[in-house]
Amino acid sequence: xxxxxxxxxxxxxxxxxxxxxxxxxxxxxxxxxxxxxxxxxxxxxxxxxxxxxxxxxxxxxxxxxxxxxxxxxxxxxxxxxxxxxxxxxxxxxxxxxxxxxxxxxxxxxxxxxxxxxxxxxxxxxxxxxxxxxxxxxxxxxxxxxxxxxxxxxxxxxxxxxxxxxxxxxxxxxxxxxxxxxxxxxxxxxxxxxxxxxxxxxxxxxxxxxxxxxxxxxxxxxxxxxxxxxxxxxxxxxxxxx
Amino acid sequence: xxxxxxxxxxxxxxxxxxxxxxxxxxxxxxxxxxxxxxxxxxxxxxxxxxxxxxxxxxxxxxxxxxxxxxxxxxxxxxxxxxxxxxxxxxxxxxxxxxxxxxxxxxxxxxxxxxxxxxxxxxxxxxxxxxxxxxxxxxxxxxxxxxxxxxxxxxxxxxxxxxxxxxxxxxxxxxxxxxxxxxxxxxxxxxxxxxxxxxxxxxxxxxxxxxxxxxxxxxxxxxxxxxxxxxxxxxxxxxxxx
Amino acid sequence: xxxxxxxxxxxxxxxxxxxxxxxxxxxxxxxxxxxxxxxxxxxxxxxxxxxxxxxxxxxxxxxxxxxxxxxxxxxxxxxxxxxxxxxxxxxxxxxxxxxxxxxxxxxxxxxxxxxxxxxxxxxxxxxxxxxxxxxxxxxxxxxxxxxxxxxxxxxxxxxxxxxxxxxxxxxxxxxxxxxxxxxxxxxxxxxxxxxxxxxxxxxxxxxxxxxxxxxxxxxxxxxxxxxxxxxxxxxxxxxxx
Amino acid sequence: xxxxxxxxxxxxxxxxxxxxxxxxxxxxxxxxxxxxxxxxxxxxxxxxxxxxxxxxxxxxxxxxxxxxxxxxxxxxxxxxxxxxxxxxxxxxxxxxxxxxxxxxxxxxxxxxxxxxxxxxxxxxxxxxxxxxxxxxxxxxxxxxxxxxxxxxxxxxxxxxxxxxxxxxxxxxxxxxxxxxxxxxxxxxxxxxxxxxxxxxxxxxxxxxxxxxxxxxxxxxxxxxxxxxxxxxxxxxxxxxx
Numbered sequence: 024x025x026x027x028x029x030x031x032x033x034x035x036x037x038x039x040x041x042x043x044x045x046x047x048x049x050x051x052x053x054x055x056x057x058x059x060x061x062x063x064x065x066x067x068x069x070x071x072x073x074x075x076x077x078x079x080x081x082x083x084x085x086x087x088x089x090x091x092x093x094x095x096x097x098x099x100x101x102x103x104x105x106x107x108x109x110x111x112x113x114x115x116x117x118x119x120x121x122x123x124x125x126x127x128x129x130x131x132x133x134x135x136x137x138x139x140x141x142x143x144x145x146x147x148x149x150x151x152x153x154x155x156x157x158x159x160x161x162x163x164x165x166x167x168x169x170x171x172x173x174x175x176x177x178x179x180x181x182x183x184x185x186x187x188x189x190x191x192x193x194x195x196x197x198x199x200x201x202x203x204x205x206x207x208x209x210x211x212x213x214x215x216x217x218x219x220x221x222x223x224x225x226x227x228x229x230x231x232x233x234x235x236x237x238x239x240x241x242x243x244x245x246x247x248x249x250x251x252x253x254x255x256x257x258x259x260x261x262x263x264x
Numbered sequence: 265x266x267x268x269x270x271x272x273x274x275x276x277x278x279x280x281x282x283x284x285x286x287x288x289x290x291x292x293x294x295x296x297x298x299x300x301x302x303x304x305x306x307x308x309x310x311x312x313x314x315x316x317x318x319x320x321x322x323x324x325x326x327x328x329x330x331x332x333x334x335x336x337x338x339x340x341x342x343x344x345x346x347x348x349x350x351x352x353x354x355x356x357x358x359x360x361x362x363x364x365x366x367x368x369x370x371x372x373x374x375x376x377x378x379x380x381x382x383x384x385x386x387x388x389x390x391x392x393x394x395x396x397x398x399x400x401x402x403x404x405x406x407x408x409x410x411x412x413x414x415x416x417x418x419x420x421x422x423x424x425x426x427x428x429x430x431x432x433x434x435x436x437x438x439x440x441x442x443x444x445x446x447x448x449x450x451x452x453x454x455x456x457x458x459x460x461x462x463x464x465x466x467x468x469x470x471x472x473x474x475x476x477x478x479x480x481x482x483x484x485x486x487x488x489x490x491x492x493x494x495x496x497x498x499x500x501x502x503x504x505x
Numbered sequence: 506x507x508x509x510x511x512x513x514x515x516x517x518x519x520x521x522x523x524x525x526x527x528x529x530x531x532x533x534x535x536x537x538x539x540x541x542x543x544x545x546x547x548x549x550x551x552x553x554x555x556x557x558x559x560x561x562x563x564x565x566x567x568x569x570x571x572x573x574x575x576x577x578x579x580x581x582x583x584x585x586x587x588x589x590x591x592x593x594x595x596x597x598x599x600x601x602x603x604x605x606x607x608x609x610x611x612x613x614x615x616x617x618x619x620x621x622x623x624x625x626x627x628x629x630x631x632x633x634x635x636x637x638x639x640x641x642x643x644x645x646x647x648x649x650x651x652x653x654x655x656x657x658x659x660x661x662x663x664x665x666x667x668x669x670x671x672x673x674x675x676x677x678x679x680x681x682x683x684x685x686x687x688x689x690x691x692x693x694x695x696x697x698x699x700x701x702x703x704x705x706x707x708x709x710x711x712x713x714x715x716x717x718x719x720x721x722x723x724x725x726x727x728x729x730x731x732x733x734x735x736x737x738x739x740x741x742x743x744x745x746x
Numbered sequence: 747x748x749x750x751x752x753x754x755x756x757x758x759x760x761x762x763x764x765x766x767x768x769x770x771x772x773x774x775x776x777x778x779x780x781x782x783x784x785x786x787x788x789x790x791x792x793x794x795x796x797x798x799x800x801x802x803x804x805x806x807x808x809x810x811x812x813x814x815x816x817x818x819x820x821x822x823x824x825x826x827x828x829x830x831x832x833x834x835x836x837x838x839x840x841x842x843x844x845x846x847x848x849x850x851x852x853x854x855x856x857x858x859x860x861x862x863x864x865x866x867x868x869x870x871x872x873x874x875x876x877x878x879x880x881x882x883x884x885x886x887x888x889x890x891x892x893x894x895x896x897x898x899x900x901x902x903x904x905x906x907x908x909x910x911x912x913x914x915x916x917x918x919x920x921x922x923x924x925x926x927x928x929x930x931x932x933x934x935x936x937x938x939x940x941x942x943x944x945x946x947x948x949x950x951x952x953x954x955x956x957x958x959x960x961x962x963x964x965x966x967x968x969x970x971x972x973x974x975x976x977x978x979x980x981x982x983x984x985x986x987x
Contacts, residue, residue: 255293
């Protein structure tokens with residue numbers, strides 16, 4: 024039995040919705056991707072074939088092994104950066120879903136050598152003490168295309184992510200993880216919202232960030248409400264499909 | 265007779281419209297809420313159950329006592345921060361409606377230690393001499409989840425609000441009040457508009473704010489026109505419902 | 506025969522379209538207004554009754570004398586600031602249409618004491634050497650509601666406008682004029698576009714503005730193309746009506 | 747046989763789609779234009795008649811000689827700046843499509859004397875070492891309308907473009923080229939995206955740009971994926987037509 028056919032159909036529906044939600048929220052455009060760990064086979068994950076997230080249908084979902092090998096893609100192209108997902112699932116058993124994005128307010132934080140992405144409000148407590156930054160030059164030198172295009176780079180990224188929930192990628196984007204698909208989507212959306220707010224706050228001057236304790240407590244509280252944005256976003260995404 | 269069934273049905277319709285308007289205007293997303301004081305029982309207020317404002321229907325409206333106790337929620341979840349509303353209605357008999365929001369241009373002003381939210385144009389005269397800021401650490405220490413999750417915090421917030429029409433909440437959002445539902449909605453929208461304009465004006469440099477006298481006069485004039493935006497916003501919100 | 510019934514019906518259609526276009530382009534929200542001089546009676550102008558521009562229909566158009574007296578409003582409310590229009594039509598026989606707006610990128614330029622609104626690109630040559638700023642305190646002292654609510658203030662505004670095509674109003678908005686309705690609308694839209702671009706250019710640093718000669722030449726060239734945006738905007742506004 | 751009738755009908759369809767895509771993405775408004783070199787006659791190019799790109803239909807496409815002479819426009823107006831296209835096609839045999847735009851985040855980079863448009867992320871590797879800037883005063887003096895309104899100015903622009911993929915035009919806009927229509931459109935969209943991100947990154951402070959090697963490698967990788975955004979954008983543009 025293929026991993027795809029043994030997966031919970033509701034999980035595949037959620038993954039399709041997640042693709043559409045992230046497109047509609049402006050977190051993903053034609054690029055970037057979202058995956059979920061297989062619910063019955065933790066050594067597999069589900070991810071769309073190579074296409075724009077907003078256009079993904081059930082039939083476009085493919086299953087992968089954790090080293091990035093597609094199981095049932097057939098002759099369809101797959102994402103160059105699927106290794107991001109597999110390497111994180113291997114390194115982090117607690118992670119059930121991964122979003123890789125180039126959301127526009129986050130990218131400036133990947134290149135600034137002066138400011139880090141840090142939580143400015145309770146909605147983004149998951150940013151903790153600030154998101155770490157993966158500099159691909161540290162592992163592959165200057166001259167790459169900046170893509171995490173093999174498992175070695177995936178492992179290096181997972182190492183910089185460490186126990187965090189979000190890792191920035193210099194000159195590229197970010198990767199956000201969660202203990203459920205809904206939470207990974209929520210965090211990807213609010214990483215972008217936080218980036219916009221933090222940029223403005225820095226211009227106003229001298230922002231007060233959440234303390235580590237506040238970030239932890241706020242994360243627990245707000246993330247317990249995750250069904251609320253998910254219901255709103257799913258309805259909105261389905262209305263324009 | 266329950267408070268809900270004794271309320272003016274038109275008031276409940278307006279409250280549903282207010283939820284949709286604030287969602288459509290980007291003042292509320294999946295979070296935040298708007299309430300109105302009961303028209304016949306000033307010791308009660310009406311507020312939706314725990315859900316995204318844009319999705320609220322008549323059936324989702326619940327009545328509450330001023331200490332935040334839900335009267336007719338049944339087994340439905342209610343908002344964690346309903347205490348904001350009740351505490352302000354107790355402290356401010358003139359207040360008939362309350363909006364609690366995380367609108368994105370206002371949040372930076374809650375964390376900047378350099379600039380305050382002040383009225384830059386006649387539409388936001390209600391900001392008077394500038395919005396006060398509630399620092400939850402002053403009453404509950406460092407380490408909270410930043411939420412006004414009990415009546416004691418609600419009372420502390422109401423105290424910082426004082427006689428103002430808008431109070432900022434550090435690392436969290438803002439709460440706006442009015443002598444009618446329409447005016448509370450109007451002020452929540454224009455607090456956000458003012459924040460965007462003030463941020464830009466500060467970047468251009470050395471903004472001239474409204475004087476206290478101008479703010480007072482402008483508030484009286486523009487708020488006498490409140491039926492105009494309400495009619496526009498209601499029509500727009502109903503068109504996409 | 507009333508001025509309204511003697512006006513060219515096509516002019517009234519254009520005025521309704523202008524209201525919708527300016528609403529859709531974000532130049533007007535629930536506030537602000539656009540007028541056109543009567544095509545056969547230059548001592549009258551046409552303007553909607555007191556309502557949101559996006560909702561204006563043919564039946565809502567009223568005619569006014571140049572001192573701001575409504576001719577055929579009946580018992581309908583009219584705009585408090587109709588005096589802006591009348592005073593400019595009196596002072597400037599070349600002006601055939603007037604837009605008064607609070608468009609959000611322009612307002613910061615009305616309050617900054619450091620930067621003026623100046624043309625940064627060929628589309629906004631009509632800004633010439635920079636837009637003058639009307640400070641209501643100069644004529645009515647500190648403590649007004651900032652509105653041009655009588656003919657004396659209207660005349661003072663027209664005086665500051667002088668021979669320009671756009672005048673800023675401190676803490677309030679702007680007024681843009683043109684030799685035709687289409688050009689007044691075009692200039693109101695591109696005053697806002699220029700403000701956004703100039704704000705960004707000032708942040709990048711040391712912008713090169715158009716010289717006076719460039720502004721004049723660019724104005725002539727681009728404004729000869731005004732039917733192109735008008736056709737686009739009209740089609741878009743009618744599509745959502 | 748006229749150049750228009752000998753062109754591949756699919757190419758004309760793509761050109762119509764390109765017009766709509768660039769309108770919908772906010773790269774073109776009522777102004778700006780996109781052309782493609784004739785697929786069978788490299789000494790001709792195809793471009794719409796003088797109109798807003800979002801409204802272009804198959805019947806609006808006209809063919810031109812490389813000196814800007816319209817072949818089959820009849821009595822229809824053509825764009826004043828068609829010389830941009832012809833001059834570049836003459837100077838650059840590798841170029842198959844040209845987009846001329848005033849996209850709003852790019853224009854500030856055309857006037858700032860402090861910052862250049864440079865690639866901050868992998869999506870915009872085509873910006874290489876930074877986009878050159880065409881200063882019309884260098885060839886036509888101060889006092890022009892800033893438009894490239896004859897072949898002499900077109901040749902001067904093509905010279906500043908040199909071997910690059912994007913040239914900025916001071917106080918005006920930019921021109922982006924590609925070896926295919928899809929890539930010219932892609933680059934015009936991501937020049938705008940890069941400009942927004944770079945502006946924010948400069949405000950955060952001290953951005954790390956892509957090195958020349960990274961820009962080259964990233965361009966090759968991401969542009970090999972160009973069918974993905976094209977499919978998404980085409981579907982979105984057709985959905986609202």
